[in-house]
Structure formats: structure tokens, C-alpha cells
Amino acid sequence: MVNSWDEFTTLREIVVGDASYTRIPEQADLSAWLTCYPKLSTRELADVAVGRVPQHIVDEANEDLGELASTLRGLGITVHQPPAPDHGVEFGTPDWRSAGMSSFCPRDLTLVVGSTIIETPSATRARYFELFGLRPLLQECLRSGAHWLAAPRPRLADDLFPLDEDGLPQLGEAEPVFDAANVLRLGRDVLYQVSRSGNEAGRLWLESTLRLVDPDLRVHPLRDVYGYTHIDSTISLLRPGLVLLNPSRVRPETVPEPLKGWDVLWCPPLRPQPSVHGHTLSEVWIGMNLLMVDPGHAVVDREQPELIAALDRHGIDVLPLRLRHSQVLGGGFHCVTLDITRDGGPEDYLT
Numbered sequence: 097m098v099n100s101w102d103e104f105t106t107l108r109e110i111v112v113g114d115a116s117y118t119r120i121p122e123q124a125d126l127s128a129w130l131t132c133y134p135k136l137s138t139r140e141l142a143d144v145a146v147g148r149v150p151q152h153i154v155d156e157a158n159e160d161l162g163e164l165a166s167t168l169r170g171l172g173i174t175v176h177q178p179p180a181p182d183h184g185v186e187f188g189t190p191d192w193r194s195a196g197m198s199s200f201c202p203r204d205l206t207l208v209v210g211s212t213i214i215e216t217p218s219a220t221r222a223r224y225f226e227l228f229g230l231r232p233l234l235q236e237c238l239r240s241g242a243h244w245l246a247a248p249r250p251r252l253a254d255d256l257f258p259l260d261e262d263g264l265p266q267l268g269e270a271e272p273v274f275d276a277a278n279v280l281r282l283g284r285d286v287l288y289q290v291s292r293s294g295n296e297a298g299r300l301w302l303e304s305t306l307r308l309v310d311p312d313l314r315v316h317p318l319r320d321v322y323g324y325t326h327i328d329s330t331i332s333l334l335r336p337g338l339v340l341l342n343p344s345r346v347r348p349e350t351v352p353e354p355l356k357g358w359d360v361l362w363c364p365p366l367r368p369q370p371s372v373h374g375h376t377l378s379e380v381w382i383g384m385n386l387l388m389v390d391p392g393h394a395v396v397d398r399e400q401p402e403l404i405a406a407l408d409r410h411g412i413d414v415l416p417l418r419l420r421h422s423q424v425l426g427g428g429f430h431c432v433t434l435d436i437t438r439d440g441g442p443e444d445y446l447t
């Protein structure tokens with residue numbers, strides 16, 4: 097039964113990703129450049145290894161996902177691992193053509209608010225059909241009583257991706273686009289990061305749609321916190337009143353308004369993963385991208401002992417697991433999962 101209103105109450109059912117067929121999309125595609133390596137110049141992009149990710153990386157990533165799935169099942173959690181489609185298959189629209197990218201991060205394109213599943217309008221062309229891999233499960237959820245919506249299919253024409261004064265890609269406002277991973281759920285409050293992976297039109301669409309889901313829901317835009325892809329290596333909601341924040345992106349004076357008054361665990365310096373495939377889709381801060389199993393237990397990268405110790409000091413026991421390629425593939429434990437059932441409801445955690 098689909099019911100997930102937050103990021104920390106006791107977890108009952110979850111989706112775990114599949115790294116099979118993962119590809120780095122052609123970087124000549126503006127949307128791929130924006131989502132993958134937005135800080136690289138066109139000259140630097142020439143060095144990026146595009147196409148299928150080396151099989152040993154895929155195999156090790158799937159091994160780690162398998163261990164995650166087994167650990168969660170061992171805790172009595174129902175785990176789904178829908179098989180990835182072949183992301184090498186090309187597709188297109190009247191405006192562009194692309195091949196796929198990855199099913200490693202189910203968090204990115206599917207937003208669950210309560211019993212409503214929302215397919216979000218990603219700005220990444222290569223991810224346009226990624227959710228077809230989840231469709232059988234989403235139909236199962238529908239049959240079990242979930243509401244299932246999809247945002248207006250975005251056109252993703254070039255006018256959505258203007259260049260800035262440095263010739264680097266930006267996200268325009270031509271249409272509503274955002275990834276689900278730009279959103280954190282906090283009971284009746286929803287944090288929406290405005291960035292290169294979620295625009296203001298996307299926020300407007302989400303606000304309008306969530307009014308249909310529950311008129312008491314409140315969407316809080318987070319602007320000028322982190323301008324790049326996704327919110328969950330900048331902010332991790334640990335439990336009511338305690339948040340893990342990325343000190344390289346947030347300062348005490350810029351703690352997002354909805355979280356002022358919460359206790360802050362400033363993430364300690366994290367350890368980079370060994371470089372195995374040139375440029376990485378994530379910064380080192382992906383190490384703080386953790387999964388709360390319940391308010392007292394977190395799945396965390398076992399190669400981050402300083403973070404594990406900091407969580408322990410805040411009364412959070414850690415299940416230390418490995419995710420050897422979270423930087424290269426751009427996903428930590430929050431990214432590579434999608435919780436569909438937790439115990440919490442539309443609580444008011446902010447007053």
C-alpha cells in the first residue's frame with residue numbers, strides 16, 4: 097500500500113535501483129551536459145567517456161544494490177528491484193533524438209506524496225522513457241489503491257537550455273520541468289529546490305497538483321541553496337527536528353527558512369571514492385546521501401567513518417554498507433532507492 101509522507105519514519109516498502117545498461121549520454125546534447133557535467137566547458141566535455149559505463153562498474157554497483165536489498169529485506173522491509181530497460185535503445189521526438197541513461201536512481205523521476213505517485217517531468221532527454229522500467233510496479237500500486245499521476249510531458253526543445261555568460265548550460269523556464277530528487281517530503285510540508293534540475297514552472301506545477309492531493313500541503317521553494325542537480329547531497333532530513341546539512345553549500349545564516357529552529361548536524365568532510373572512470377556525476381558530498389530506515393537507523397556509506405561517528409553522536413545507529421560507485425554514477429543510498437511505504441502521515445513538523 098503506497099503511503100510515504102516523509103524521509104525518516106519507519107520504512108515498510110521500497111524500490112531499489114538497477115545499474116544494468118547504465119550509459120553516460122552524449123554530451124553534445126544540451127540536456128545531458130546540464131544534468132551530468134554542467135561545470136565543464138565544451139572543451140573539457142570532449143574528454144568525457146560517453147556511452148556504456150564499463151561492465152565491471154555496473155557489476156559492482158549491482159552487487160552493492162543487491163547487498164542493500166538483502167539488508168533491507170532482512171529488516172522485514174518489502175523490496176522491489178524492477179529490471180532496467182536497455183538504455184542503449186535510441187528514441188526521439190520531433191525536436192531531438194537520444195539514447196537512455198540509467199535506472200540506478202529510482203528516486204530521481206518518481207515522487208511519492210502520501211498515496212500519490214507522481215512521474216516528474218525531468219529535463220534530461222536521456223531519461224525520457226526511464227520510468228517504463230517501473231511501470232509494471234506502478235500499475236501494481238494503482239491496483240492496490242494508489243493514485244498515479246504524470247506531469248505534462250515536456251518538449252525539452254533547445255530553448256529550455258540557454259547558455260550563461262560563460263557559455264555553460266542553464267535551465268530556462270520554457271515549460272515545467274523538475275526531477276523528483278529536487279524534492280524532500282516533510283509530512284504536510286514539501287521542500288522544492290529550484291536549480292538546474294528543477295525550474296520555477298516546475299514548482300508552480302507541483303504546487304498546483306499537490307493542492308489536488310491534499311489542500312493542506314505546503315510547498316517551500318529553496319532558492320540559491322544549491323544550483324545544480326538534486327537536493328539530497330545538500331540536505332538530509334534525519335528525524336523531526338534534526339537535519340544533516342552540507343557545509344560547502346549552506347551556512348548557519350542561510351539555513352532554509354522552514355528548517356530554522358531545527359538542530360543541524362553539519363556534515364563532516366567526506367572521503368572521495370577512488371577515481372575509476374574519469375569525471376564523476378556527483379561530488380564527494382554524495383557520501384551524505386543516506387537512507388533513513390526509521391528515525392534511529394540510517395543506511396550510510398561505510399567508507400565515511402567521520403559521518404557515521406557524527407550520526408552516532410546524535411543517537412542514530414548506522415547500517416554501514418558499500419556503494420562503491422556512488423560518485424561516478426551520481427547516486428547515494430537515498431538516490432538509489434524510492435520509499436513507497438513509511439509509517440508517517442501528513443504531520444506538521446514545522447510548528
Ligand SMILES: NC(=[NH2+])NCCC[C@H](N)C(=O)O
Pocket residue numbers: 201203204277324325326327328329377378379380381382426427428430431
Ligand atoms: N538523487 C540523486 N541522484 N542525487 C544526486 C545528487 C548529486 C549532486 N549533484 C552532487 O554532486 O552532490
